[in-house]
Amino acid sequence: MTAFFQSLGLPYEWAWFVATIAGILLIALPVMISVAMIIYADRKIWAAMALRRGPNVVGPLGLLQSFADGLKVFLQETIVPSAANKGLFLLAPIITFTVALLAWAVIPFDVGVVLADINVGLLYILAVSSLGVYGVVLAGWASNSKYPFFSAMRASAQMISYEVSIGFTLITVVLWAGSFNLTEIVQSQQGYYGFLNGHGFNPLLFPMAVVFLISALAETARAPFDLTEAEAELVAGYQTEYSSMAFALFWLGEYANVILMCMLNALLFWGGYLPPFDWAPLYMVPGIIWLLAKTLFFFFVFSWVKATVPRYRYDQLMRLGWKIFLPLSLFFVFIVSGFLMLTRYGGAA
């Protein structure tokens, strides 16, 4: 895109600047609209599994429900509790929302269709996702209220715990792909057994795909790991004192994170923008269609889990993270690196 703006007569640096801004808008706006639609999808799937109808009044089939909700929230009054730390109270939802959009910069939607094709792409995503906890912790503390504070403590412990196993899971993929660049990771998944695309078909990496999926649920605090907003114990968790747009920003950020995690599942383990089978006619379909289809499939899995699995107890959550996922993923880091050492690098140190 930089070349296009250069052809309009701008010097290189300004062309790059304008192209980057345009790229950001081209990613952020569709993400926001898809968040609105994915909230609708979540409610519909959940309703269908509970034998209800779900939203069906606003617009055809209720399709405009999320936009109506957004408008409603937009018109409401922002209430700041008098005992709250006002600046941080308002900063917290902004952090959550901003951080949720940051990670999209390195997601490849097709070969070369990526805003920032950096060689530490996966580390960037890890770095950005580790920031998500600040929005929650600050919200809980700045509210100056008991339940939000409990929720903030739970959230920080939970997110730090599961980041560890996510990190090791990603390392196995990086070892196999030989790169931190997301485009190269996707390209390395081509042609398993001559006809399959995706690290998930690799028997050494499939367990890691499962661990990553479950850790992604915990990292985004989705059911069954939604202890941060367990309504039976904590009212609404860290969002208790929030209203209006501040609340909506949490909502949007949370769902943008969920979509991102679904997309990461597709990119890292199931071939990303490559078709599932390495068969020439399938490549006629644009890569972004495959990527979105896989992402939506994983979102369906997320909703499915939300509708069917009861919430974990807090000690069970910690046990799963530290005593099961961490040793398991560490073990697989050893296995995968040992296997690659013997097969790909000929056993030479």
Place this chain on the structure above:
Amino acid sequence: MIQLFAFYLFASIMIASGALTIFARNPVHSVLWLILAFFNAAGLMVLLGAEFIAMLLVIVYVGAVAVLFLFVVMMLNIDYAELRAGFVSYLPFGLLIAVILAAEILLGVGIWQAGPVELAQRAAPVPQDLPNIEAIGTLLYTRYIFLFEVAGLVLLVAMIGAIVLTHRSRDGVRGQNIDRQNRRRPQDATVNVNQPVGKGVEL
């Protein structure tokens, strides 16, 4: 030009937030300013072309260490008046440390030269065509493998030490037996009875 602008932006915000870390009245605000300083340091690393270090800075310091800081500071109810009471009595000692540090920095910067001759004489020149991570990896796992392993060992000892120091076995605490919980079935805990009307339950 954008790079120059970015450098001055990151550097000035970093210095300002570093100063505010010290001067902020609320300790939670101090930690938040510190986090902002970490961020801008990461930005400067990216400008230097050390993107791996920048990402590690954000992941390790901002993502883990600062969260724990924030956690501890939030949990403690710090009395600001008490905290500031000893200010005057500690001032000479603080000034002494500040002077020593400033002198060391001045000495270090004073003898530092980075002309093309010095850069060429480095023990391990940076390979130009390799990505950051591979360049660091090839050095760390070949030339400095011994130091790297020793550092890992020291960290392991520190970790075991921390666990030993904080672990104490308390009496009267009932631990959970997860296997037993998982083995438990509904029929172990409940009974179905066909209860006739007007009679009590026999247990």
